[in-house]
Amino acid sequence: MMAEHASYGFRILGSCAGERRLVDWPAALAGYAECDERAEVDREGYLSAFTYPIEFRDYLTTHRTTKGYSGPCGGDWLWWDIDADCDLERATSHARRLCAGLVERYDIDGDTLLVFFSGAKGYHVGLPLSLCSTPSASTAFHQVAKYLAIHLAESMNVAIDVGVYDRVRAFRAPNSRHPRTGLHKRHLTLDELLGMKLDAVLRLAKAPEPFDLPDNPPANxxxxxxxxxxxxxxxxxxxxxxxxxxxxxxxxxxxxxxxxxxxxxxxxxxxxxxxxxxxxxxxxxxxxxxxxxxxxxxxxxxxxxxxxxxxxxxxxxxxxxxxxxxxxx
Structure with missing residues (x-):
């Protein structure tokens, strides 16, 4: 199981260059999923891609920045960022291929995945790490996540952004608004991803929408x-x-x-x-x-x-x- 207290994270409200604020990561994710008024989903917003134990809390409190943090990290999700060099049609095809491949490889229900249109160039896909008993936080966790994510994407011929696995990477928050496009990071069911045309996805992304986070599936x-x-x-x-x-x-x-x-x-x-x-x-x-x-x-x-x-x-x-x-x- 994940090491005790590895549930801290950070949130950025506004530009990604803004202040990193310490949060309870699962609670913050739930707030964005629910469109809680405190999430301010009509603004640009980010959550850390990984979670952290108490060492991170102490580091951020002392240094007021995540820069230089080299301690343990963990996570509840394995993430992929698919943008296909700004070709949305190609990114859509790759997101479909990745999700279908994950469902087949691990014999899971499609809605076990978290799938989002990113609000700009592509899609974010999350695989719940409860499927591998939520590995303990460690100093190498982000590297293992990167290795596995790349290996799986490569095996499915899916192009991903390999730069999102830094230990203190910020990831656009669900339902938040992209400052350039004005579109929201919008949750999609697997059926919607597979069946909707791109124009329909873009229409959905004009507004945020609450969604239910999936239950944690058992180990696979x-x-x-x-x-x-x-x-x-x-x-x-x-x-x-x-x-x-x-x-x-x-x-x-x-x-x-x-x-x-x-x-x-x-x-x-x-x-x-x-x-x-x-x-x-x-x-x-x-x-x-x-x-x-x-x-x-x-x-x-x-x-x-x-x-x-x-x-x-x-x-x-x-x-x-x-x-x-x-x-x-």
Whole structure:
């Protein structure tokens, strides 16, 4: 089960650059779902994508910012952000494909998912983590969530925004109003997502609408196994990176080598299911040589695009890889 008290979160009322206010995350989500007057759904608003234990409360109270927080996080939902580079028709197709794939893979009722039109460029989809016994909060939780979300999306040929899994990421709140489009982040049932034309979805998004949050479904053996596989992969990658960094420090950088996987990615890209991971790995490997961001982008972008990644996905993965290995972007 999730660690005790891992139910804190933050809320932003107004611009995403605004103050992070400490909230009880489940209560705040329920308030937005109900269109509670305190949610002020006619304004721009955000909730944290993850939840946090008491360490976060103390950090935010002391520092008055989430910047620099490196403690544990957790969550009740695994989120996907689908925008397909601002192509709403394509984003709709991808959201349908993802939801249908999740329903089939985990043999769940479609309305177990939380599905939203985002109010602007695409869709947000949430899978309840009670299906894998709500994993405990940890310092690697967001990385495991990212690994699993990317793996599932890749397996279903769905393009997602891979930049939404930062430890302190803000996620647009349900029913809140997008400042540019004037549309609301509107909840959709799976039947509505699958059956409605895009014009009808956009009409719905002109106004907020209360909705019921789904009940927490019981644990699902397949998702439990998928989460465990992702956790083991993240742990292995972290250990390998730490070992590599130690070797580089010991050799003063003389031990840096361009590994075979990086060379292969530059030459031929990667297949579905491995694209995000191998691009990240290649960028991290280049960072060991002090590779600047413009050069990393020049070396990796063409093969990444040829592998089917979107331009925004390519840049985010390269930036994340450089950052993880200590490179500068």
């Amino acid at each position: 053996d397949r998702l439990v196994a998928d989460w465990q596989t992702a956790a083991e992969a993240v742990e292995y990658e972290a250990a390998a990176l730490a070992e590599r960094r130690a070797a580089l420090r010991a050799s003063g950088g003389a031990d840096a080598t361009l590994n075979r996987v990086t060379l292969e990615f530059i030459r031929a890209g990667a297949t579905h299911g491995d694209r995000h991971r191998l691009l990240f790995s290649a960028a991290a490997n280049l960072a060991e040589f002090g590779c600047p961001a413009p050069l990393a982008l020049a070396l990796l972008t063409e093969s990444a695009l040829d592998s089917g990644l979107t331009p925004s996905d390519v840049r985010r993965q390269i930036e994340c890889g450089l950052d993880a290995a200590g490179g500068a972007v």
